[in-house]
Amino acid sequence: MIASRPVDVTVVPVSFRDLVPEITASAYLTHGLYYYPAKFIPHAVRYCLQQFTQPGDTVVDPFAGSGTVGLEACLCGRRAFLLDLNYLLDHIIPLKIYQGRLALSPAVLEERLHAIFSGGTEFHPHWDTIGYWYAPEILAGLQRLWGAQKQLPHDTYALVLEAALLKVSKHFSYAEHRLPKLFRSKSKRLYIDGLLQGDWQTRLHRQLRTQAQNILEDVNELVEKLNGSVPALVHQGGVDSGSYEFRPGMEFQALISSPPYLQAQEYVRTFKLDLYWLGYKQRDIQRITALEIPYRKASRIVETHTLNAVRAHLSSAKLSGMLDSYFCHTLNVFDNAMAQLVRGARACIFIGNPRVDGLEVEIWRVFMEYFSDRGFECEAVLEDRIKARQLFSARKNKNPDGMKSEFMLILRKQ
Ligand SMILES: C[S@@+](CC[C@H](N)C(=O)[O-])C[C@H]1O[C@@H](n2cnc3c(N)ncnc32)[C@H](O)[C@@H]1O
Structure with a gap:
Protein backbone atom coordinates (compact mmCIF):
# COMPACT_ATOMS: atom_id res chain seq x y z
CA MET A 1 0.00 0.00 0.00
CA LEU A 95 26.29 -6.01 34.51
CA LYS A 96 24.97 -2.72 33.22
CA ILE A 97 21.61 -3.33 34.91
CA TYR A 98 22.87 -5.31 37.89
CA GLN A 99 19.91 -6.81 39.73
CA GLY A 100 21.57 -7.43 43.11
CA ARG A 101 20.75 -5.25 46.09
CA LEU A 102 24.18 -5.43 47.67
CA ALA A 103 27.29 -3.60 46.54
CA LEU A 104 30.08 -5.70 45.03
CA SER A 105 33.16 -6.20 47.17
CA PRO A 106 36.55 -4.89 45.97
CA ALA A 107 38.22 -7.60 48.13
CA VAL A 108 36.39 -10.41 46.32
CA LEU A 109 37.29 -8.83 43.00
CA GLU A 110 40.93 -8.79 44.05
CA GLU A 111 40.77 -12.51 44.95
CA ARG A 112 39.32 -13.27 41.53
CA LEU A 113 42.00 -11.20 39.85
CA HIS A 114 44.64 -13.26 41.65
CA ALA A 115 42.98 -16.44 40.42
CA ILE A 116 43.07 -15.09 36.88
CA PHE A 117 46.70 -14.01 37.06
CA SER A 118 47.66 -17.48 38.35
CA GLY A 119 46.37 -18.87 35.06
CA GLY A 120 44.66 -22.14 34.25
CA THR A 121 43.59 -24.09 31.21
CA GLU A 122 44.04 -21.96 28.13
CA PHE A 123 41.01 -20.84 26.19
CA HIS A 124 41.36 -20.88 22.40
CA PRO A 125 38.75 -18.83 20.53
CA HIS A 126 37.09 -20.84 17.73
CA TRP A 127 38.39 -18.52 15.05
CA ASP A 128 40.98 -19.78 12.54
CA THR A 129 42.30 -16.29 11.91
CA ILE A 130 42.58 -15.06 15.50
CA GLY A 131 46.38 -15.02 15.00
CA TYR A 132 45.97 -12.20 12.49
CA TRP A 133 44.95 -9.87 15.33
CA TYR A 134 47.73 -10.54 17.83
CA ALA A 135 51.45 -10.88 18.37
CA PRO A 136 51.93 -14.60 19.27
CA GLU A 137 53.14 -13.99 22.85
CA ILE A 138 50.26 -11.63 23.63
CA LEU A 139 47.76 -14.09 22.18
CA ALA A 140 49.16 -16.83 24.42
CA GLY A 141 48.96 -14.51 27.46
CA LEU A 142 45.34 -13.64 26.73
CA GLN A 143 44.46 -17.31 26.18
CA ARG A 144 45.67 -18.04 29.72
CA LEU A 145 43.74 -15.12 31.24
CA TRP A 146 40.52 -15.98 29.42
CA GLY A 147 40.95 -19.66 30.30
CA ALA A 148 41.16 -18.73 33.99
CA GLN A 149 38.22 -16.31 33.73
CA LYS A 150 36.03 -19.03 32.26
CA GLN A 151 36.78 -21.26 35.26
CA LEU A 152 35.59 -18.68 37.79
CA PRO A 153 32.20 -19.17 39.49
CA HIS A 154 29.53 -17.77 37.15
CA ASP A 155 28.65 -14.68 39.14
CA THR A 156 28.79 -10.91 38.75
CA TYR A 157 32.53 -10.78 39.49
CA ALA A 158 33.11 -13.09 36.53
CA LEU A 159 31.08 -10.64 34.41
CA VAL A 160 33.12 -7.68 35.66
CA LEU A 161 36.28 -9.52 34.65
CA GLU A 162 34.78 -10.56 31.34
CA ALA A 163 34.03 -6.91 30.52
CA ALA A 164 37.51 -5.82 31.61
CA LEU A 165 39.14 -8.62 29.61
CA LEU A 166 37.22 -7.61 26.49
CA LYS A 167 38.66 -4.12 26.81
CA VAL A 168 42.26 -5.25 27.28
CA SER A 169 41.95 -7.91 24.59
CA LYS A 170 41.17 -5.17 22.08
CA HIS A 171 43.77 -2.80 23.50
CA PHE A 172 46.56 -5.39 23.20
CA SER A 173 45.52 -6.49 19.70
CA TYR A 174 46.64 -5.15 16.33
CA ALA A 175 43.11 -3.75 15.95
CA GLU A 176 42.69 -0.02 16.32
CA HIS A 177 41.17 0.21 19.81
CA ARG A 178 40.15 3.87 19.70
CA LEU A 179 37.64 3.27 16.94
CA PRO A 180 34.65 0.98 16.98
CA LYS A 181 35.30 -0.68 13.64
CA LEU A 182 37.54 -3.76 13.71
CA PHE A 183 40.58 -3.10 11.57
CA ARG A 184 44.38 -3.33 11.76
CA SER A 185 46.34 -0.15 11.43
CA LYS A 186 50.00 0.58 10.91
CA SER A 187 50.16 2.84 13.95
CA LYS A 188 48.66 0.12 16.12
CA ARG A 189 51.22 -2.38 14.88
CA LEU A 190 53.99 0.05 15.86
CA TYR A 191 52.35 0.55 19.25
CA ILE A 192 52.26 -3.21 19.92
CA ASP A 193 55.86 -3.62 18.70
CA GLY A 194 56.80 -0.91 21.22
CA LEU A 195 54.93 -2.70 24.03
CA LEU A 196 56.74 -5.93 23.25
CA GLN A 197 60.08 -4.20 23.86
CA GLY A 198 59.09 -3.70 27.53
CA ASP A 199 57.30 -5.58 30.29
CA TRP A 200 53.99 -5.85 28.43
CA GLN A 201 52.70 -8.57 30.74
CA THR A 202 52.80 -6.38 33.87
CA ARG A 203 51.19 -3.62 31.87
CA LEU A 204 48.42 -5.90 30.67
CA HIS A 205 47.73 -7.15 34.21
CA ARG A 206 47.74 -3.60 35.56
CA GLN A 207 45.32 -2.48 32.90
CA LEU A 208 43.04 -5.42 33.56
CA ARG A 209 42.96 -4.64 37.29
CA THR A 210 42.24 -0.93 36.70
CA GLN A 211 39.47 -1.67 34.21
CA ALA A 212 37.87 -4.21 36.54
CA GLN A 213 38.03 -1.83 39.51
CA ASN A 214 36.46 0.98 37.49
CA ILE A 215 33.66 -1.29 36.33
CA LEU A 216 33.01 -2.45 39.89
CA GLU A 217 32.82 1.16 41.07
CA ASP A 218 30.29 2.04 38.35
CA VAL A 219 28.15 -0.98 39.22
CA ASN A 220 28.27 -0.02 42.90
CA GLU A 221 27.18 3.50 42.08
CA LEU A 222 24.17 2.00 40.32
CA VAL A 223 23.38 -0.18 43.35
CA GLU A 224 23.44 2.94 45.52
CA LYS A 225 21.26 4.85 43.10
CA LEU A 226 18.67 2.06 42.91
CA ASN A 227 18.59 2.02 46.70
CA GLY A 228 17.14 -1.47 47.13
CA SER A 229 14.73 -1.45 44.20
CA VAL A 230 15.37 -4.37 41.87
CA PRO A 231 15.15 -3.63 38.14
C1 LIG B 1 21.66 1.83 16.57
S1 LIG B 1 22.00 0.29 17.31
C2 LIG B 1 21.09 0.37 18.80
C3 LIG B 1 21.87 1.04 19.89
C4 LIG B 1 21.10 1.13 21.18
N1 LIG B 1 19.96 2.04 21.05
C5 LIG B 1 22.00 1.59 22.31
O1 LIG B 1 21.74 2.63 22.93
O2 LIG B 1 22.99 0.92 22.59
C6 LIG B 1 21.08 -0.82 16.31
C7 LIG B 1 21.07 -2.27 16.78
O3 LIG B 1 20.31 -3.04 15.87
C8 LIG B 1 20.77 -4.38 15.97
N2 LIG B 1 20.23 -5.18 14.87
C9 LIG B 1 20.60 -5.22 13.56
N3 LIG B 1 19.83 -6.10 12.89
C10 LIG B 1 18.94 -6.62 13.78
C11 LIG B 1 17.89 -7.59 13.70
N4 LIG B 1 17.59 -8.20 12.54
N5 LIG B 1 17.20 -7.90 14.84
C12 LIG B 1 17.50 -7.31 16.01
N6 LIG B 1 18.50 -6.38 16.15
C13 LIG B 1 19.20 -6.04 15.05
C14 LIG B 1 22.28 -4.22 16.00
O4 LIG B 1 22.90 -5.36 16.56
C15 LIG B 1 22.42 -2.95 16.87
O5 LIG B 1 22.68 -3.30 18.21
Whole structure:
Protein backbone atom coordinates (compact mmCIF):
# COMPACT_ATOMS: atom_id res chain seq x y z
CA MET A 1 0.00 0.00 0.00
CA ILE A 2 1.42 3.42 -0.92
CA ALA A 3 0.92 6.58 1.13
CA SER A 4 -0.14 8.46 -2.00
CA ARG A 5 0.20 11.90 -0.48
CA PRO A 6 2.92 13.25 1.78
CA VAL A 7 1.85 13.39 5.45
CA ASP A 8 1.99 16.91 6.91
CA VAL A 9 4.10 17.39 9.99
CA THR A 10 6.06 20.17 11.68
CA VAL A 11 9.54 19.27 12.82
CA VAL A 12 10.28 20.84 16.21
CA PRO A 13 13.90 21.61 17.07
CA VAL A 14 14.85 20.51 20.58
CA SER A 15 17.88 19.74 22.67
CA PHE A 16 17.34 16.57 24.68
CA ARG A 17 20.31 17.56 26.82
CA ASP A 18 18.51 20.79 27.78
CA LEU A 19 15.16 19.07 28.18
CA VAL A 20 16.67 16.58 30.64
CA PRO A 21 19.23 18.61 32.61
CA GLU A 22 19.26 16.09 35.49
CA ILE A 23 21.42 13.85 33.29
CA THR A 24 24.76 15.63 33.27
CA ALA A 25 26.86 13.10 31.34
CA SER A 26 25.90 10.49 28.74
CA ALA A 27 28.16 7.90 30.40
CA TYR A 28 26.76 8.34 33.90
CA LEU A 29 26.38 5.31 36.22
CA THR A 30 26.84 2.16 34.09
CA HIS A 31 25.93 3.76 30.73
CA GLY A 32 29.63 3.94 29.86
CA LEU A 33 30.57 0.35 30.80
CA TYR A 34 30.56 -0.92 27.26
CA TYR A 35 31.33 1.14 24.31
CA TYR A 36 28.73 0.64 21.49
CA PRO A 37 28.42 2.40 18.13
CA ALA A 38 25.44 4.70 17.62
CA LYS A 39 24.33 4.45 21.22
CA PHE A 40 21.24 6.36 22.22
CA ILE A 41 21.84 9.46 24.31
CA PRO A 42 20.19 8.64 27.65
CA HIS A 43 18.58 12.09 27.72
CA ALA A 44 16.42 11.26 24.68
CA VAL A 45 15.27 8.00 26.26
CA ARG A 46 14.57 9.63 29.63
CA TYR A 47 12.52 12.34 27.93
CA CYS A 48 10.26 9.77 26.23
CA LEU A 49 9.91 7.71 29.39
CA GLN A 50 8.85 10.77 31.37
CA GLN A 51 6.45 12.05 28.72
CA PHE A 52 4.82 8.84 27.59
CA THR A 53 4.99 6.19 30.31
CA GLN A 54 4.00 5.65 33.94
CA PRO A 55 5.87 3.82 36.69
CA GLY A 56 5.33 0.06 36.30
CA ASP A 57 4.81 0.28 32.51
CA THR A 58 6.80 -2.01 30.24
CA VAL A 59 8.88 -0.54 27.43
CA VAL A 60 10.11 -2.60 24.49
CA ASP A 61 13.32 -1.96 22.54
CA PRO A 62 13.77 -4.45 19.67
CA PHE A 63 17.15 -2.88 18.71
CA ALA A 64 18.46 -2.79 22.26
CA GLY A 65 22.21 -2.71 21.45
CA SER A 66 23.98 -1.81 24.67
CA GLY A 67 20.74 -1.45 26.64
CA THR A 68 20.45 2.33 27.07
CA VAL A 69 16.66 2.04 27.06
CA GLY A 70 16.82 -0.79 29.60
CA LEU A 71 18.94 1.14 32.08
CA GLU A 72 16.94 4.35 31.76
CA ALA A 73 13.67 2.43 32.11
CA CYS A 74 14.86 0.74 35.30
CA LEU A 75 16.11 4.05 36.74
CA CYS A 76 12.63 5.49 36.12
CA GLY A 77 10.83 2.51 37.70
CA ARG A 78 9.64 1.08 34.37
CA ARG A 79 10.08 -2.50 33.15
CA ALA A 80 12.09 -3.22 30.02
CA PHE A 81 11.90 -5.88 27.31
CA LEU A 82 15.09 -5.87 25.26
CA LEU A 83 15.95 -7.77 22.10
CA ASP A 84 18.94 -7.56 19.79
CA LEU A 85 20.66 -9.62 17.16
CA ASN A 86 24.00 -9.11 18.89
CA TYR A 87 24.75 -11.84 21.47
CA LEU A 88 26.62 -9.19 23.42
CA LEU A 89 23.31 -7.95 24.83
CA ASP A 90 23.19 -10.93 27.19
CA HIS A 91 26.68 -10.12 28.47
CA ILE A 92 26.14 -6.38 28.83
CA ILE A 93 22.77 -6.31 30.56
CA PRO A 94 23.45 -8.39 33.71
CA LEU A 95 26.29 -6.01 34.51
CA LYS A 96 24.97 -2.72 33.22
CA ILE A 97 21.61 -3.33 34.91
CA TYR A 98 22.87 -5.31 37.89
CA GLN A 99 19.91 -6.81 39.73
CA GLY A 100 21.57 -7.43 43.11
CA ARG A 101 20.75 -5.25 46.09
CA LEU A 102 24.18 -5.43 47.67
CA ALA A 103 27.29 -3.60 46.54
CA LEU A 104 30.08 -5.70 45.03
CA SER A 105 33.16 -6.20 47.17
CA PRO A 106 36.55 -4.89 45.97
CA ALA A 107 38.22 -7.60 48.13
CA VAL A 108 36.39 -10.41 46.32
CA LEU A 109 37.29 -8.83 43.00
CA GLU A 110 40.93 -8.79 44.05
CA GLU A 111 40.77 -12.51 44.95
CA ARG A 112 39.32 -13.27 41.53
CA LEU A 113 42.00 -11.20 39.85
CA HIS A 114 44.64 -13.26 41.65
CA ALA A 115 42.98 -16.44 40.42
CA ILE A 116 43.07 -15.09 36.88
CA PHE A 117 46.70 -14.01 37.06
CA SER A 118 47.66 -17.48 38.35
CA GLY A 119 46.37 -18.87 35.06
CA GLY A 120 44.66 -22.14 34.25
CA THR A 121 43.59 -24.09 31.21
CA GLU A 122 44.04 -21.96 28.13
CA PHE A 123 41.01 -20.84 26.19
CA HIS A 124 41.36 -20.88 22.40
CA PRO A 125 38.75 -18.83 20.53
CA HIS A 126 37.09 -20.84 17.73
CA TRP A 127 38.39 -18.52 15.05
CA ASP A 128 40.98 -19.78 12.54
CA THR A 129 42.30 -16.29 11.91
CA ILE A 130 42.58 -15.06 15.50
CA GLY A 131 46.38 -15.02 15.00
CA TYR A 132 45.97 -12.20 12.49
CA TRP A 133 44.95 -9.87 15.33
CA TYR A 134 47.73 -10.54 17.83
CA ALA A 135 51.45 -10.88 18.37
CA PRO A 136 51.93 -14.60 19.27
CA GLU A 137 53.14 -13.99 22.85
CA ILE A 138 50.26 -11.63 23.63
CA LEU A 139 47.76 -14.09 22.18
CA ALA A 140 49.16 -16.83 24.42
CA GLY A 141 48.96 -14.51 27.46
CA LEU A 142 45.34 -13.64 26.73
CA GLN A 143 44.46 -17.31 26.18
CA ARG A 144 45.67 -18.04 29.72
CA LEU A 145 43.74 -15.12 31.24
CA TRP A 146 40.52 -15.98 29.42
CA GLY A 147 40.95 -19.66 30.30
CA ALA A 148 41.16 -18.73 33.99
CA GLN A 149 38.22 -16.31 33.73
CA LYS A 150 36.03 -19.03 32.26
CA GLN A 151 36.78 -21.26 35.26
CA LEU A 152 35.59 -18.68 37.79
CA PRO A 153 32.20 -19.17 39.49
CA HIS A 154 29.53 -17.77 37.15
CA ASP A 155 28.65 -14.68 39.14
CA THR A 156 28.79 -10.91 38.75
CA TYR A 157 32.53 -10.78 39.49
CA ALA A 158 33.11 -13.09 36.53
CA LEU A 159 31.08 -10.64 34.41
CA VAL A 160 33.12 -7.68 35.66
CA LEU A 161 36.28 -9.52 34.65
CA GLU A 162 34.78 -10.56 31.34
CA ALA A 163 34.03 -6.91 30.52
CA ALA A 164 37.51 -5.82 31.61
CA LEU A 165 39.14 -8.62 29.61
CA LEU A 166 37.22 -7.61 26.49
CA LYS A 167 38.66 -4.12 26.81
CA VAL A 168 42.26 -5.25 27.28
CA SER A 169 41.95 -7.91 24.59
CA LYS A 170 41.17 -5.17 22.08
CA HIS A 171 43.77 -2.80 23.50
CA PHE A 172 46.56 -5.39 23.20
CA SER A 173 45.52 -6.49 19.70
CA TYR A 174 46.64 -5.15 16.33
CA ALA A 175 43.11 -3.75 15.95
CA GLU A 176 42.69 -0.02 16.32
CA HIS A 177 41.17 0.21 19.81
CA ARG A 178 40.15 3.87 19.70
CA LEU A 179 37.64 3.27 16.94
CA PRO A 180 34.65 0.98 16.98
CA LYS A 181 35.30 -0.68 13.64
CA LEU A 182 37.54 -3.76 13.71
CA PHE A 183 40.58 -3.10 11.57
CA ARG A 184 44.38 -3.33 11.76
CA SER A 185 46.34 -0.15 11.43
CA LYS A 186 50.00 0.58 10.91
CA SER A 187 50.16 2.84 13.95
CA LYS A 188 48.66 0.12 16.12
CA ARG A 189 51.22 -2.38 14.88
CA LEU A 190 53.99 0.05 15.86
CA TYR A 191 52.35 0.55 19.25
CA ILE A 192 52.26 -3.21 19.92
CA ASP A 193 55.86 -3.62 18.70
CA GLY A 194 56.80 -0.91 21.22
CA LEU A 195 54.93 -2.70 24.03
CA LEU A 196 56.74 -5.93 23.25
CA GLN A 197 60.08 -4.20 23.86
CA GLY A 198 59.09 -3.70 27.53
CA ASP A 199 57.30 -5.58 30.29
CA TRP A 200 53.99 -5.85 28.43
CA GLN A 201 52.70 -8.57 30.74
CA THR A 202 52.80 -6.38 33.87
CA ARG A 203 51.19 -3.62 31.87
CA LEU A 204 48.42 -5.90 30.67
CA HIS A 205 47.73 -7.15 34.21
CA ARG A 206 47.74 -3.60 35.56
CA GLN A 207 45.32 -2.48 32.90
CA LEU A 208 43.04 -5.42 33.56
CA ARG A 209 42.96 -4.64 37.29
CA THR A 210 42.24 -0.93 36.70
CA GLN A 211 39.47 -1.67 34.21
CA ALA A 212 37.87 -4.21 36.54
CA GLN A 213 38.03 -1.83 39.51
CA ASN A 214 36.46 0.98 37.49
CA ILE A 215 33.66 -1.29 36.33
CA LEU A 216 33.01 -2.45 39.89
CA GLU A 217 32.82 1.16 41.07
CA ASP A 218 30.29 2.04 38.35
CA VAL A 219 28.15 -0.98 39.22
CA ASN A 220 28.27 -0.02 42.90
CA GLU A 221 27.18 3.50 42.08
CA LEU A 222 24.17 2.00 40.32
CA VAL A 223 23.38 -0.18 43.35
CA GLU A 224 23.44 2.94 45.52
CA LYS A 225 21.26 4.85 43.10
CA LEU A 226 18.67 2.06 42.91
CA ASN A 227 18.59 2.02 46.70
CA GLY A 228 17.14 -1.47 47.13
CA SER A 229 14.73 -1.45 44.20
CA VAL A 230 15.37 -4.37 41.87
CA PRO A 231 15.15 -3.63 38.14
CA ALA A 232 12.58 -5.70 36.25
CA LEU A 233 13.63 -6.65 32.77
CA VAL A 234 13.89 -9.33 30.12
CA HIS A 235 16.73 -9.42 27.60
CA GLN A 236 17.48 -11.72 24.73
CA GLY A 237 20.46 -11.40 22.43
CA GLY A 238 21.09 -13.38 19.24
CA VAL A 239 17.53 -12.89 17.96
CA ASP A 240 16.15 -11.40 14.79
CA SER A 241 13.53 -9.07 16.22
CA GLY A 242 11.57 -9.19 12.96
CA SER A 243 10.71 -12.85 13.46
CA TYR A 244 10.79 -12.98 17.26
CA GLU A 245 7.68 -14.65 18.66
CA PHE A 246 6.30 -12.63 21.55
CA ARG A 247 4.37 -14.61 24.15
CA PRO A 248 0.63 -14.47 23.31
CA GLY A 249 -1.04 -11.57 25.12
CA MET A 250 2.23 -9.81 25.86
CA GLU A 251 1.60 -6.06 25.99
CA PHE A 252 3.84 -3.03 26.04
CA GLN A 253 2.98 0.52 27.02
CA ALA A 254 5.71 2.07 24.85
CA LEU A 255 8.40 1.32 22.30
CA ILE A 256 11.58 3.37 22.46
CA SER A 257 14.19 2.34 19.92
CA SER A 258 16.95 3.40 17.60
CA PRO A 259 17.34 1.17 14.51
CA PRO A 260 20.62 0.58 12.68
CA TYR A 261 21.68 3.30 10.27
CA LEU A 262 21.06 2.91 6.57
CA GLN A 263 24.74 2.43 5.77
CA ALA A 264 27.67 1.20 7.83
CA GLN A 265 25.66 -0.90 10.24
CA GLU A 266 28.38 -3.46 10.77
CA TYR A 267 27.64 -4.55 14.31
CA VAL A 268 28.59 -8.20 14.02
CA ARG A 269 31.84 -7.36 12.28
CA THR A 270 32.63 -4.67 14.84
CA PHE A 271 32.25 -7.12 17.73
CA LYS A 272 33.74 -10.21 16.09
CA LEU A 273 36.83 -10.26 18.26
CA ASP A 274 34.75 -9.84 21.42
CA LEU A 275 32.28 -12.54 20.40
CA TYR A 276 35.02 -15.09 19.74
CA TRP A 277 36.68 -14.36 23.09
CA LEU A 278 33.28 -14.81 24.72
CA GLY A 279 33.19 -18.31 23.26
CA TYR A 280 30.87 -17.96 20.29
CA LYS A 281 31.70 -20.19 17.35
CA GLN A 282 32.08 -19.49 13.67
CA ARG A 283 28.62 -20.89 12.92
CA ASP A 284 27.04 -18.62 15.60
CA ILE A 285 28.67 -15.59 14.06
CA GLN A 286 27.65 -16.66 10.54
CA ARG A 287 24.07 -17.12 11.71
CA ILE A 288 23.71 -13.57 13.05
CA THR A 289 25.71 -12.03 10.19
CA ALA A 290 23.15 -13.47 7.77
CA LEU A 291 20.35 -11.82 9.76
CA GLU A 292 21.94 -8.40 10.05
CA ILE A 293 19.79 -5.87 8.31
CA PRO A 294 21.87 -4.47 5.47
CA TYR A 295 23.09 -7.90 4.35
CA ARG A 296 19.74 -9.57 3.84
CA LYS A 297 17.70 -9.65 0.71
CA ALA A 298 14.39 -7.81 0.93
CA SER A 299 11.43 -10.21 1.10
CA ARG A 300 8.98 -7.42 0.13
CA ILE A 301 9.25 -3.96 -1.33
CA VAL A 302 8.12 -1.20 1.00
CA GLU A 303 6.57 1.74 -0.80
CA THR A 304 5.82 5.18 0.56
CA HIS A 305 5.70 8.60 -1.06
CA THR A 306 9.15 9.64 0.20
CA LEU A 307 10.78 6.25 -0.33
CA ASN A 308 9.59 6.09 -3.93
CA ALA A 309 11.01 9.57 -4.57
CA VAL A 310 14.38 8.44 -3.17
CA ARG A 311 14.30 5.30 -5.32
CA ALA A 312 13.67 7.34 -8.45
CA HIS A 313 16.83 9.32 -7.70
CA LEU A 314 19.21 6.38 -7.16
CA SER A 315 21.63 5.59 -9.92
CA SER A 316 22.73 2.09 -8.97
CA ALA A 317 20.87 -1.18 -8.51
CA LYS A 318 23.15 -1.98 -5.58
CA LEU A 319 22.01 1.11 -3.67
CA SER A 320 18.36 0.38 -4.47
CA GLY A 321 18.82 -3.16 -3.18
CA MET A 322 20.36 -1.83 0.03
CA LEU A 323 17.47 0.59 0.47
CA ASP A 324 14.88 -2.14 -0.16
CA SER A 325 16.58 -4.45 2.31
CA TYR A 326 16.91 -1.76 4.96
CA PHE A 327 13.27 -0.69 4.94
CA CYS A 328 11.89 -4.19 4.56
CA HIS A 329 13.74 -5.60 7.56
CA THR A 330 13.73 -2.54 9.81
CA LEU A 331 10.00 -2.19 9.33
CA ASN A 332 9.48 -5.94 9.90
CA VAL A 333 11.08 -5.43 13.31
CA PHE A 334 8.92 -2.42 14.14
CA ASP A 335 5.74 -4.07 12.79
CA ASN A 336 6.40 -7.08 15.00
CA ALA A 337 7.09 -5.13 18.22
CA MET A 338 4.48 -2.42 17.63
CA ALA A 339 1.77 -5.06 17.22
CA GLN A 340 2.23 -5.70 20.95
CA LEU A 341 1.63 -2.05 21.94
CA VAL A 342 -1.60 -1.23 23.75
CA ARG A 343 -3.97 1.37 22.26
CA GLY A 344 -2.77 4.91 22.92
CA ALA A 345 0.82 3.73 23.42
CA ARG A 346 3.64 5.66 21.78
CA ALA A 347 6.38 4.33 19.55
CA CYS A 348 9.41 6.65 19.84
CA ILE A 349 11.90 5.98 17.04
CA PHE A 350 15.23 7.81 17.02
CA ILE A 351 17.11 8.00 13.71
CA GLY A 352 19.31 10.30 11.62
CA ASN A 353 19.08 11.31 7.96
CA PRO A 354 21.94 9.65 6.09
CA ARG A 355 22.98 10.58 2.58
CA VAL A 356 22.64 8.02 -0.18
CA ASP A 357 23.96 8.86 -3.62
CA GLY A 358 24.22 12.51 -2.59
CA LEU A 359 20.60 12.63 -1.43
CA GLU A 360 19.56 13.10 2.17
CA VAL A 361 17.13 10.33 3.10
CA GLU A 362 14.55 11.28 5.71
CA ILE A 363 14.19 7.86 7.26
CA TRP A 364 11.81 9.14 9.94
CA ARG A 365 9.49 10.43 7.19
CA VAL A 366 9.41 7.04 5.46
CA PHE A 367 8.57 5.41 8.81
CA MET A 368 5.90 8.02 9.48
CA GLU A 369 4.24 7.51 6.09
CA TYR A 370 4.39 3.74 6.45
CA PHE A 371 2.80 3.68 9.90
CA SER A 372 0.20 6.35 9.16
CA ASP A 373 -1.33 3.75 6.83
CA ARG A 374 -1.22 1.14 9.58
CA GLY A 375 -3.12 2.51 12.56
CA PHE A 376 -0.60 4.98 13.95
CA GLU A 377 -0.87 8.74 14.06
CA CYS A 378 2.19 10.96 14.03
CA GLU A 379 2.20 12.96 17.25
CA ALA A 380 5.48 14.83 16.88
CA VAL A 381 8.87 14.88 15.21
CA LEU A 382 11.64 16.32 17.36
CA GLU A 383 14.95 17.29 15.80
CA ASP A 384 17.98 17.06 18.08
CA ARG A 385 21.33 18.50 16.98
CA ILE A 386 24.10 15.93 17.42
CA LYS A 387 26.89 17.00 19.75
CA ALA A 388 28.83 13.79 20.04
CA ARG A 389 27.78 10.35 18.92
CA GLN A 390 30.47 8.01 17.76
CA LEU A 391 29.30 5.98 14.83
CA PHE A 392 31.59 3.41 13.29
CA SER A 393 34.78 5.00 12.09
CA ALA A 394 36.34 8.01 10.49
CA ARG A 395 36.82 6.10 7.26
CA LYS A 396 35.96 7.68 3.95
CA ASN A 397 32.37 6.84 3.20
CA LYS A 398 29.46 7.94 1.13
CA ASN A 399 28.44 10.39 3.77
CA PRO A 400 31.45 12.62 4.32
CA ASP A 401 29.49 15.36 6.09
CA GLY A 402 28.14 12.96 8.65
CA MET A 403 24.73 13.56 10.14
CA LYS A 404 24.09 16.81 11.92
CA SER A 405 20.73 16.05 13.45
CA GLU A 406 18.80 13.10 14.68
CA PHE A 407 15.04 12.86 14.78
CA MET A 408 12.68 11.42 17.35
CA LEU A 409 9.56 10.29 15.57
CA ILE A 410 6.67 9.88 17.99
CA LEU A 411 3.78 7.75 16.79
CA ARG A 412 0.60 7.03 18.73
CA LYS A 413 -1.29 3.76 18.34
CA GLN A 414 -4.94 4.43 17.50
C1 LIG B 1 21.66 1.83 16.57
S1 LIG B 1 22.00 0.29 17.31
C2 LIG B 1 21.09 0.37 18.80
C3 LIG B 1 21.87 1.04 19.89
C4 LIG B 1 21.10 1.13 21.18
N1 LIG B 1 19.96 2.04 21.05
C5 LIG B 1 22.00 1.59 22.31
O1 LIG B 1 21.74 2.63 22.93
O2 LIG B 1 22.99 0.92 22.59
C6 LIG B 1 21.08 -0.82 16.31
C7 LIG B 1 21.07 -2.27 16.78
O3 LIG B 1 20.31 -3.04 15.87
C8 LIG B 1 20.77 -4.38 15.97
N2 LIG B 1 20.23 -5.18 14.87
C9 LIG B 1 20.60 -5.22 13.56
N3 LIG B 1 19.83 -6.10 12.89
C10 LIG B 1 18.94 -6.62 13.78
C11 LIG B 1 17.89 -7.59 13.70
N4 LIG B 1 17.59 -8.20 12.54
N5 LIG B 1 17.20 -7.90 14.84
C12 LIG B 1 17.50 -7.31 16.01
N6 LIG B 1 18.50 -6.38 16.15
C13 LIG B 1 19.20 -6.04 15.05
C14 LIG B 1 22.28 -4.22 16.00
O4 LIG B 1 22.90 -5.36 16.56
C15 LIG B 1 22.42 -2.95 16.87
O5 LIG B 1 22.68 -3.30 18.21
